[in-house]
Structure formats: C-alpha cells, structure tokens
Amino acid sequence: MNVLVCVKRVPLTGGKIVLTDDQRAISTRHLGFTISPHEECGCEEAVRLIEQHGGTSTVLTLGPPEAEEQLRDMMAIGIDNAIHLVSDGPEEWDPQATATAIVAAIQQAPEPYDLILFGNESADAGNYQVAIRVAHKLGLPVVTGIKGIAVQDGTLRLEQEVAGGRDVYEVPMPAVVTVKEGINLPRYPSVPGRLRAKRKPLDASSPARPEPRLEMVKLVLPPGSGKQAEVLGDGPQAAPAVVTVLTELGLV
C-alpha cells in the first residue's frame, strides 16, 4: 500500500512565547523547530504500516525552504520519500489554500495513495480542517482523531477515543485519516537512519499562494495569569506549609 503523511514545521516554543515586532509571527531567533506531536505519530504509523503490509511511504509538507529539515527527520525514522511544497514567503497559507496545494500534489503523484494521514490539528494554528477539505476535494471518506488503525482486505478499522470508551469506524480505502498522539510511541532516528535520509528522494516545487480567506490580522499574547506564586519554602522543610495549604483546600 502507499501511504502519504502531511506535516507542518512549527517552532519548539518552550515556556514563553515572544512575538515579532509586527505581531504577525512568533520570534524564532532562539528556537528550534519540529512538527506537531500528532504528525510525528502519523509518520511512525505510516512506517509501521509499510513494514507490516509492504509498499511506500511519503511525507509531504507545505513550508519554507528550511522545512526540508523536518522532511529529512521523518525520512530518518523510515519514511521512504518526500514532497516539499516550498512556500514563497513568510506569510501563512490559510486552510483552504493549504488543502488546494496538497490536493494538486496528490493528483500529480506517480501512484495513487491508499491512505492519506494528517495530524488531528496543527500544533500552531489549530484550524482542524485541512484534512477534511482535502478529502472532500478528492471525494474520499475521512475520519478524524484516530488512536488505532488496522488494515484488512482494503478496509480500515479505525478507533477514536471518546468519553467513556472508543468509537469504531470501518471505511474502505483509499481514505483520509487524522491521528492523535498516543496511537503509537514514535521511534528516535538512528545515526544510519539519518545518513540514509540524506540520500532519499525529495521532490520540491513552489506553488503560488492565493489570497487568504481566513486572514490572520495579528497575533496577541493572552493576558497573563497575573499570578504571583506564594513560595511555601525550600526543600522538604516546606512540607508542613504545603499540608497547611492542602488542609485549607479541604484535601487533608
């Protein structure tokens, strides 16, 4: 089977977000980059499915030239090849534009994909819609928030966590599925994996960005908690003060 996984390069934000002066982006001068945890699990799942059933895995991103780093990272854990839709500037692509570009890339692929994986939502924008838009444009079924995938005779059995249990969906392939972290525990890339990744095929192209219809105007930091932590003490000597607080809260 052929599996495609779509990922997005995002900054590793750490403890405190700092914005650029124009308030249109996060200041990334001191930050590393990664992809969403959901998408990392999507790549791991693709590698496992190919190990199990045979076929080819491909990772796709729409992002700046530097996003090649994330594509190579995913090829280092076992993805076979990559598609890089190189974005033309610092401006964000809205969900409709992103879905259109991904659909064009899928339609140009040499072989059709049986399964197209996304993260349930991106770590940064969290728009919750690109996968569904891609599925609609391709006329494919789509299931979201999946934490278990089993493939049998061209059918997917998909498990989704809901309050009180798991909902099960059975859909025919080809299909679009969004996954959540917890579906698996992604492996770390090995040194030979990293070396192999450098030589794996990467297909780059530069689609033009249409005008956004969900137009970001500016980013705003939410008002601070305004909290000033009450220091209860240093080390184990703080225990009586902690228990006083627990008693006040009615917990002891």
Next chain:
Amino acid sequence: MSVLVFVEDPSDELSQQALTFARTLGQDVQAVAINDRDGYAPAAWGQALAAAARERTPSSLIAPGTDRGNEVLAHVAAELDLPMAANCTAVSPGDPVTVTRVRWGGSLLEEARLHGSPALLTVAPHAVAADPDDAAALADLETIDPAGEAVVRVSERVQAETAGVSLVDADVVVSGGRGVGSSEGFAVIEELAALLGGAVGCSRAVTSAGWRPHTDQVGQTGTKVSPSLYIACGISGATQHMAGCKGAKKLLAINPDREASIFASADYAVIGDLHEVVPAISAEIRKVRGG
C-alpha cells in the same frame, strides 16, 4: 441577520456556551441538532447543516469547539467552499466578520478576518459562560435529519475499562515531568496521588521517554484537566503542558529551578527536588491524619 447554531448535545455545557456566544451576534438565533438515530456520521451531518445554511441563509453558522463540533463544521466549510475559524473566543459582525481565535492550545490568540458568508466558526470551550436561559431554551430543540449516504459512520462503541480515578474527573492531579527521571521515580508521585484521592498525570517528556502511557499525559496533545488542585512536580512549564492544566483552580509547583516558567502560572511554589519534597509531603499528611 440570523444566526444558526449546531447543538451537539443540548445537555452539554459547551453546546450551551455556543448558543450564548451566538447571541453576541444578534437575537435571531436558531438552534438545531442532528437526528443521531443511526449513529454519528460526520460528513452526512455536515451535509445536512450545509443544506440548512443554503436554505435559511444565516449570516453565521456556529458550533461548539468540541471534537465533533469542529469536525462537522469543517465538513460544512468544505461542502460550501467557505473559510472557517475554529475555537473562537470573540466575534464582531461586519463585512468581513472578525474573530479572535485560539492558537497553540490557548498559549496564543489570533485576530482574523473571515472572507465569506455565512461566517463559519466554532466557539472555544469556556470562552463564555453559558446563560441559564439559553440552557433552558435547548429543552425544545429543532432536529434535522442527516443528508446523503453515510460512508463514514460509527459502527461500534467499545467501553473503556475503568480503573481508579480518571484524569479528566479527578479533583486532585499530581503530575510528574522530566525531573522525575525514570518510570520507577513515579512511585512517590503515585503515593501522594493516592493519599489525596487523586489521579497521576505527566508531561509529554515523560510519555515520549516511555516512562508512562500516553493516557496519563496532560497537555495540548494529551488530556485537558480542570481539578481543584494541580501539583506539578519537576515540570518546567512548556506551553505544550500548560495548555492541558490551565483549567486547574489552583496550581502548586515543585521545582529545583527558581527560574522555571511553571512558577509564572503557579499559585504556590516549593523550590526543591521532588524526590525529597514529595515524600516529605506524604509523610506530613500521614502525620496530620494521625496515621
């Protein structure tokens, strides 16, 4: 200017909040639910709502920012080829409609314009408090049927095995981070959680290292919790983690690093190594209880 609201569950606070939020756009609000007799079918539900939007031409179509609310509205957006804004905290009418929406699980907000009509948006959980009158109004709710053939439909519900206090419902959560150091290191966290009748949580660093299962993870890509007290042990306070515990009423942080960002969100702080502090707290609780 009418507003159409998709009600996922009339008894759910988040659906009630969506209705209250919708009223900030005007008083002509129609609330509809989808007949779930045949089980949840996201695309068919989206098609039904898209048909209702074509027929009734509301200025906005609003859904709760739940898993299903976001999913169904995204199907409507794809069907009508309209933009959609997920998890909004505020909306202003106009042409275009402007919204404030949540990014990074709430660590950042975005102001955005929605170029399309009707404006499609979902409401971030707890962006507004539900008006009791709106909750009451949902007792008498219009229900529409799903549309089209449902290829994707829930075929089975597997019940979860319940063991101990669940993370979502716990009144106290004791969480460990990278500072715990190992799977075995969680023994002291488990002991304190048990003494307080609470649940054990952890940060993403812990689940990535394989020390705890992902079901214990509190965070943007884990479980969102809202206990009376959250005790964060050896957790630095990355945005990924804070997105999961910002609903806690009180937060106690135990960390040896005075500069750790977790302290900026904490109500109470203990500066120290959790391996010394947490057992001392457990011992003190036993002493106070006379055990």
